[in-house]
Amino acid sequence: MADSLAELQGALDTFVEERNWAQFHTPKNLAMGVAIEAAEIMEHFLWCTGDESYSLPKEKHAEVASEIADVLMYLLGLGRALDIDIIAAARDKLAVNGEKYPVEKAKGRSTKYVDLD
Amino acid sequence: MADSLAELQGALDTFVEERNWAQFHTPKNLAMGVAIEAAEIMEHFLWCTGDESYSLPKEKHAEVASEIADVLMYLLGLGRALDIDIIAAARDKLAVNGEKYPVEKAKGRSTKYVDLD
Amino acid sequence: MADSLAELQGALDTFVEERNWAQFHTPKNLAMGVAIEAAEIMEHFLWCTGDESYSLPKEKHAEVASEIADVLMYLLGLGRALDIDIIAAARDKLAVNGEKYPVEKAKGRSTKYVDLD
Amino acid sequence: MADSLAELQGALDTFVEERNWAQFHTPKNLAMGVAIEAAEIMEHFLWCTGDESYSLPKEKHAEVASEIADVLMYLLGLGRALDIDIIAAARDKLAVNGEKYPVEKAKGRSTKYVDLD
Numbered sequence: 001m002a003d004s005l006a007e008l009q010g011a012l013d014t015f016v017e018e019r020n021w022a023q024f025h026t027p028k029n030l031a032m033g034v035a036i037e038a039a040e041i042m043e044h045f046l047w048c049t050g051d052e053s054y055s056l057p058k059e060k061h062a063e064v065a066s067e068i069a070d071v072l073m074y075l076l077g078l079g080r081a082l083d084i085d086i087i088a089a090a091r092d093k094l095a096v097n098g099e100k101y102p103v104e105k106a107k108g109r110s111t112k113y114v115d116l117d
Numbered sequence: 118m119a120d121s122l123a124e125l126q127g128a129l130d131t132f133v134e135e136r137n138w139a140q141f142h143t144p145k146n147l148a149m150g151v152a153i154e155a156a157e158i159m160e161h162f163l164w165c166t167g168d169e170s171y172s173l174p175k176e177k178h179a180e181v182a183s184e185i186a187d188v189l190m191y192l193l194g195l196g197r198a199l200d201i202d203i204i205a206a207a208r209d210k211l212a213v214n215g216e217k218y219p220v221e222k223a224k225g226r227s228t229k230y231v232d233l234d
Numbered sequence: 235m236a237d238s239l240a241e242l243q244g245a246l247d248t249f250v251e252e253r254n255w256a257q258f259h260t261p262k263n264l265a266m267g268v269a270i271e272a273a274e275i276m277e278h279f280l281w282c283t284g285d286e287s288y289s290l291p292k293e294k295h296a297e298v299a300s301e302i303a304d305v306l307m308y309l310l311g312l313g314r315a316l317d318i319d320i321i322a323a324a325r326d327k328l329a330v331n332g333e334k335y336p337v338e339k340a341k342g343r344s345t346k347y348v349d350l351d
Numbered sequence: 352m353a354d355s356l357a358e359l360q361g362a363l364d365t366f367v368e369e370r371n372w373a374q375f376h377t378p379k380n381l382a383m384g385v386a387i388e389a390a391e392i393m394e395h396f397l398w399c400t401g402d403e404s405y406s407l408p409k410e411k412h413a414e415v416a417s418e419i420a421d422v423l424m425y426l427l428g429l430g431r432a433l434d435i436d437i438i439a440a441a442r443d444k445l446a447v448n449g450e451k452y453p454v455e456k457a458k459g460r461s462t463k464y465v466d467l468d
Contacts, residue, residue, distance in 0.1 A: 005122055008207055015211060019218065020225040024398050026167035027181075031159045032397050034188060035269055038155040039390030041195070042148045046383050047344035047375050050143035050283065054198065064144075065201045068192060069210035071151060072203050075188055078158070081171065084182045086189050090125055093186035094132060101136065108137040110281035141281050149280050152386055156273030163266050164258050164461035166401065227398035239356055242441055249445060253452065254459040260401035261415075265393045268422060272389040275429070276382045284377035288432065298378075299435045302426060303444035305385060306437050309422055312392070315405065318416045320423050324359055327420035328366060335370065342371040 005087060009076050016077070030078040037070035122204060126193055133194070147195040154187035239321060243310050250311070264312040271304035356438060360427050367428070381429040388421035 016022055044064050045053050056064060079086040133139055161181050162170050173181060196203040250256055278298050279287050290298060313320040367373055395415050396404050407415060430437040 005204065008204055008211075011208070011211055015215065018220045019223045021223075021227070023225070024227045026170050027173075028162040028165060028167045028170035029397060031155075031162045031170075032266060032393055035152070035155040035159050035273075036390045036394050036397060038148075038152040038188070039269075039387045042152050042383055043387050045145040045148045046380060046387060048145060050145050053143050053145035053148075056144075056199070061199065061201075064199060065206040066210055066213075068196060068201060068203055069206040071155070071188070071192055072207045073210065075185060075192075076207075079185060082173070082178065082181060084178075084185060086185055087122065087125055089182040089186040090189045090193075091128070093183055094125075094128055094190065096183075098132065103135045106136045106138075108140070110138070110141045146280060149276055149383060152390075153273045153277050153280060156270045156386075159266055160270050163263060163270060239438065242438055242445075245442070245445055249449065252454045253457045255457075255461070257459070258461045260404050261407075262396040262399060262401045262404035265389075265396045265404075269386070269389040269393050272382075272386040272422070276386050279379040279382045282379060284379045287377050287379035287382075290378075290433070295433065295435075298433060299440040300444055300447075302430060302435060302437055303440040305389070305422070305426055306441045307445065309419060309426075310441075313419060316407070316412065316415060318412075318419060320419055321356065321359055323416040323420040324423045324427075325362070327417055327424065328359075328362055330417075332366065337369045340370045340372075342374070344372070344375045 005076070008072075009080065012073060012076055013080070025077055025081060027078055027081045030074050030081060033074035034071055034078060037067055037074060041067040041071065122193070125189075126197065129190060129193055130197070142194055142198060144195060144198045147191050147198060150191035151188055151195060154184055154191060158184040158188065239310070242306075243314065246307060246310055247314070259311055259315060261312060261315045264308050264315060267308035268305055268312060271301055271308060275301040275305065356427070359423075360431065363424060363427055364431070376428055376432060378429060378432045381425050381432060384425035385422055385429060388418055388425060392418040392422065 016025060041064060044056065044060055044067070075086060078084070079089075133142060158181060161173065161177055161184070192203060195201070196206075250259060275298060278290065278294055278301070309320060312318070313323075367376060392415060395407065395411055395418070426437060429435070430440075
């Protein structure tokens with residue numbers, strides 16, 4: 001896996017700066033952007049079953065990758081705007097989830113997982 | 118910025134495996150998860166203005182970080198399930214956007230950016 | 235089915251007016267509200283299969299009804315703010331869809347329906 | 352305002368039945384549909400301010416009406432699939448909100464409203 005989020009972040013910063021778009025990139029708008037693009041990912045899975053969702057046609061697979069990219073870019077932008085290190089935040093949350101869903105209780109049970117918020 | 122997505126991915130894989138949750142993590146469900154958590158980020162910005170959205174109270178800031186973490190984790194899970202390298206996908210998309218929104222045309226104009234899909 | 239949307243709209247107008255909340259109810263914010271509440275509906279269906287989603291436990295059923303209510307109220311608010319008659323809009327759209335997905339071509343095929351936007 | 356939701360519901364039922372689409376319309380999928388279309392409404396408001404969101408260009412206004420229509424139709428479908436009367440649900444919720452946000456406390460304060468879930 002390509003591993004450097006910091007490099008991507010740098011490229012994004014340049015992109016936004018060159019276009020003078022920071023003025024539009026308030027946290028509020030970036031949060032909307034994340035949600036809009038998340039829905040565009042989802043659109044590709046609306047009518048298929050869970051099983052079918054693993055085997056997307058090649059073209060659809062590429063479109064999903066492109067929407068995932070959009071979500072990640074808005075997410076990075078939001079992290080930047082609010083000074084949140086998104087990888088560190090995920091590590092912290094994973095630790096919290098580990099305590100919330102201990103292996104012995106959560107194993108094979110989606111019902112516990114449902115309460116995740 | 119914490120920089121290793123691969124490390125986070127590994128920790129996530131272990132987390133899901135230990136709980137035997139892969140059975141629930143179809144791409145369809147993970148796409149829903151991304152969208153649900155994206156909306157939870159957005160909830161914190163519903164009634165504020167764009168300007169106000171920069172200065173969240175400390176507790177809210179922590180909650181937003183936690184929701185951003187959830188989006189990132191579902192996004193990584195989705196990438197894993199579909200064999201998509203999310204950082205590479207973002208780099209590719211950024212290159213596409215660079216051609217779609219050339220600096221000289223897009224500078225300071227959100228109207229062009231609106232068409233981003 | 236309770237049938238009077240106009241009556242509900244009137245009750246909503248009074249509710250908002252009494253609290254002096256119109257100042258927060260810009261179309262932008264109401265659109266966010268619709269999306270946030272839509273995600274809260276979806277949250278109840280995240281880990282179940284399509285078949286399971288028909289038979290919600292009683293308490294969950296009531297919660298889904300409550301989230302559906304939220305979406306409808308924000309939708310009505312948005313219609314009000316933009317002077318859009320939401321029932322008339324749905325009737326018009328249904329007519330458009332009728333032409334877009336003619337019975338003979340669309341029958342039993344979700345693939346056509348996927349293109350609905 | 353066009354007032355008969357029951358009439359619209361009837362037209363929708365016929366539309367779905369003629370195309371034999373009920374098989375795809377599980378509550379889970381319809382909930383996704385609501386969220387996807389909600390995001391499409393939102394997309395039109397991503398880069399504008401709250402004030403600007405009142406004055407959409409004519410073409411955009413028509414597109415927003417069309418997305419609102421989609422949300423309403425999925426919402427009606429979901430109500431049908433789960434045997435939920437969406438207007439009655441909204442009336443009930445409005446009564447609950449009336450107690451949760453009493454006029455004297457909530458007047459002019461979005462902060463209270465933020466807690467609405």
